[in-house]
Amino acid sequence: MTGSVKLIGFSQKRRAGLKLRLPVLLALLPAILVSCNKPGGQSAPPAVPVSVARVEIKNVPLEIQDIGTVEAYNTVSVNSRIGGELIKVYFEEGQDVKEGEPLFQIDPAPYRAALEGARANLERDSVRAWNAGETVKRYAELIGKEYITQQQYDDMLAESEALKATVRSDRAAVDNARLNFDYCFIRAPLAGRTGRLLVHQGNIIKANDIPLLVIHQIQPVYVRFTVPDQYLNQLLEYSRGGKLEVRAASTEDGQEINTGELSFVDNSVDQSTGTITLKALFPNANRLLWPGEFVNVSLVLKTIQGAVVLPSRAVQSGQNGDFVYIVGPDNTVESRPVTVSYSFKEQTVVEKGLDGGETVVTDGQLRLYPGAKIELTEGVGTGKAGSS
Numbered sequence: 001m002t003g004s005v006k007l008i009g010f011s012q013k014r015r016a017g018l019k020l021r022l023p024v025l026l027a028l029l030p031a032i033l034v035s036c037n038k039p040g041g042q043s044a045p046p047a048v049p050v051s052v053a054r055v056e057i058k059n060v061p062l063e064i065q066d067i068g069t070v071e072a073y074n075t076v077s078v079n080s081r082i083g084g085e086l087i088k089v090y091f092e093e094g095q096d097v098k099e100g101e102p103l104f105q106i107d108p109a110p111y112r113a114a115l116e117g118a119r120a121n122l123e124r125d126s127v128r129a130w131n132a133g134e135t136v137k138r139y140a141e142l143i144g145k146e147y148i149t150q151q152q153y154d155d156m157l158a159e160s161e162a163l164k165a166t167v168r169s170d171r172a173a174v175d176n177a178r179l180n181f182d183y184c185f186i187r188a189p190l191a192g193r194t195g196r197l198l199v200h201q202g203n204i205i206k207a208n209d210i211p212l213l214v215i216h217q218i219q220p221v222y223v224r225f226t227v228p229d230q231y232l233n234q235l236l237e238y239s240r241g242g243k244l245e246v247r248a249a250s251t252e253d254g255q256e257i258n259t260g261e262l263s264f265v266d267n268s269v270d271q272s273t274g275t276i277t278l279k280a281l282f283p284n285a286n287r288l289l290w291p292g293e294f295v296n297v298s299l300v301l302k303t304i305q306g307a308v309v310l311p312s313r314a315v316q317s318g319q320n321g322d323f324v325y326i327v328g329p330d331n332t333v334e335s336r337p338v339t340v341s342y343s344f345k346e347q348t349v350v351e352k353g354l355d356g357g358e359t360v361v362t363d364g365q366l367r368l369y370p371g372a373k374i375e376l377t378e379g380v381g382t383g384k385a386g387s388s
Helices: 002-037 109-144 150-182 230-240
Strands: 050-056 057-078 084-089 100-106 183-187 192-194 213-228 245-249 256-265 275-282 294-312 316-318 320-326 335-338 340-344 348-353 361-363 375-378
Touching: 057 192, 057 245, 057 275, 057 340, 109 150, 183 340, 213 230, 213 256, 213 294, 230 256, 230 294, 275 294, 294 361, 361 375
Parallel strands: 050 375
Antiparallel strands: 050 361, 057 213, 057 294, 084 100, 100 183, 192 213, 213 275, 245 256, 245 294, 256 275, 294 348, 316 320, 320 335, 320 361, 340 348
C-alpha cells in the first residue's frame, strides 16, 4: 500500500507540470512554424535578377512579311542581226552603259561594199527609168501623127513602168544594205549594267545566234514575293486608298535597304501553294538591290495609331493564355493576362491588358511567381525596376 501511494503522488505532480507548460507551448507554436518555413529559419527568399523594359505607346505598321526576289526592271539579251567577225568591244564587263552607247563592232567592210553596190544599181536604173519616161512622152506625140504604131507605144510605156518598179526595188535594196551596214555597230538598247561578255573579240558570229551580252536595268527594280491568299481581301481593301508601301531589308542583319510601292497583284491565286504573287517597284537609288538577290519584304497595309507595344520576349504562354510579369513600385512582380494583336520585328502589339508606361519583365521569368522580389540587371532604370 505504501509503494502504491508514492507512485500515484508522483504521477499527479507530472500532470500538474504539463498543465503549466501546455499554454506556453501553444503560444510559441506559430512562431516555430513560421521559422521552419523560412530558408535557414531566418531570411526571406533572395531577389530574382531580371531584365525589364517599358511598355510604349506608338504608331506601328500593320505588315505582311515574306521573302522576296529582286528582279531587274528590264532585261535585254543583246544579239547580232548580221554575221561576221567581231572586231571590237567598247565596254568592260560589269560597266554601266547609257542607251545608245556603242557595245560591239562587226567587220563592216563587206556590208559597206554591198551598200555601195546597191547605190550604184539605184543610180543606173534611175537613169534608165528617166530615159524611158522621156521616150514615152515623145512616143505620145508621134502616135498622134501615126508615125509609130500603137504596139510600139504600149511596149515603151510598159518598159518605162517596169523601170520605175526597178528603181523602187533598188531603193529598198539600198535601205536594206544601209541597215545591214548600221547593224555592224551594236549599241545599248537601254541604260543599265552589263554582265559578263559571252562572245569575245575575234570570233565569227552568226546572225541572231547566241547572245553577246545581257544588260539589266537596275534603276528602278522589282521585288517579287508572295502572300497567303487569306490576306487577299485585306490587301485589296487597303490598296483602294492608294499605293501600299513595301519595305525591303537584308536577310542577314534585317537592316532596311529601300522603300517602294506595290505595283502588281497577280490575277489569280496559285492553287498549288495557296499564295498570290505580288511585285513592288523600288527606285533603288542606292543600288543596294541586285537582281536575283533574296530580301525580307514587309508589305505595310496600314499604320495603327497609339498602339501598346512591348518586346516580344516579355510575353509568356501559360495554361490560361498569354501573360506578362508587371513590375510594381516595390520591386515585386504580378502576373497579368494580355491579349496579343500581332508581332513584328521582335515587338508585340497588345490589344488588352497593358497601359503605356508600365514596366514588364523581359528576361528571367522562369524563376518568378506572383509577389516575387526582383533586382534589375538590365533594362529600364538604374535603381528600382519601376523607376525611369
